[in-house]
Amino acid sequence: MAPTTAPEDGNHPAAGARIVLEHVSRAYGPATVLFDVSFTIGPGELVALTGPSGSGKTTLLQLIGSLDRPSSGTIRVDDTAVECLTHPADFRRDTVGFVFQLHHLLPHLTVEQNAELSLVAAGIPRRERHERVLDLLEEVGLADRADDFPKQLSGGERQRVAIARALAGRPRLVLADEPTGALDTGTSARIWELLLDLRARHNTTLLVASHDLTLLEHADRELRLVDGRLLPSSSPTPVSELT
Numbered sequence: 001m002a003p004t005t006a007p008e009d010g011n012h013p014a015a016g017a018r019i020v021l022e023h024v025s026r027a028y029g030p031a032t033v034l035f036d037v038s039f040t041i042g043p044g045e046l047v048a049l050t051g052p053s054g055s056g057k058t059t060l061l062q063l064i065g066s067l068d069r070p071s072s073g074t075i076r077v078d079d080t081a082v083e084c085l086t087h088p089a090d091f092r093r094d095t096v097g098f099v100f101q102l103h104h105l106l107p108h109l110t111v112e113q114n115a116e117l118s119l120v121a122a123g124i125p126r127r128e129r130h131e132r133v134l135d136l137l138e139e140v141g142l143a144d145r146a147d148d149f150p151k152q153l154s155g156g157e158r159q160r161v162a163i164a165r166a167l168a169g170r171p172r173l174v175l176a177d178e179p180t181g182a183l184d185t186g187t188s189a190r191i192w193e194l195l196l197d198l199r200a201r202h203n204t205t206l207l208v209a210s211h212d213l214t215l216l217e218h219a220d221r222e223l224r225l226v227d228g229r230l231l232p233s234s235s236p237t238p239v240s241e242l243t
């Protein structure tokens, strides 16, 4: 393996992203689904985003990930004003890894090809892509499945590929939307272990929508949404207390 692909190499970001939301609201026509949401998440924090179905969790993740725009308010990810981006796809490629409840793997591509998609988009040469993706597949325990197609994998294995894909671009921020929602308890535990391990080694900032108790045990904090509002009990850590 070339030394430049080791996880601890100099190219890997030393710290996760800082997220700052101020007075973020989102309305779809007359229906407001997020009301005046403000919080700060520090680099390397693991934050659980909880709340009943329909409370706005997915909307919030999409706003932070630049897949959607707020009706008002500001969203900063490090120095980037996310709501003002003219090229949000570049921001997503360079900064964010998404993990969805359903893995969204492309059925006609192999495990390796799925995992390297963002690297193709980033123009990373084939050899480096191969090395980086094989390292990641090793991390998620699927190195021997690189040439298989998604239909040959179990649900948990597919979700591990989706995590490898989300991490391939070495994002400073991972946004996960109920990543274990479609998995059984044992498989979920394996996914959480993986995310925790990745955070421990790469200090990635993780914002994860989930009700899974395993996540709540390990999260630094819980942000709880009810009817589009952040509950006061999950009020933000003052910026001065964050490193």
Ligand SMILES: Nc1ncnc2c1ncn2[C@@H]1O[C@H](COP(=O)(O)OP(=O)(O)O)[C@@H](O)[C@H]1O
Pocket (backbone or CB within 6 Å): 028, 031, 033, 051, 052, 053, 054, 055, 056, 057, 058, 059, 060
């Ligand atoms: N594109 C959309 N158009 C209209 N309403 C939407 C749209 N997306 C989400 N909503 C509404 O916003 C609310 C929050 O949805 P969502 O963020 O998906 O909640 P959660 O992920 O917590 O279940 C729901 O009432 C949903 O119906």
Ligand SMILES: [Mg+2]
Pocket (backbone or CB within 6 Å): 057, 058, 059, 177
């Ligand atoms: Mg949702």
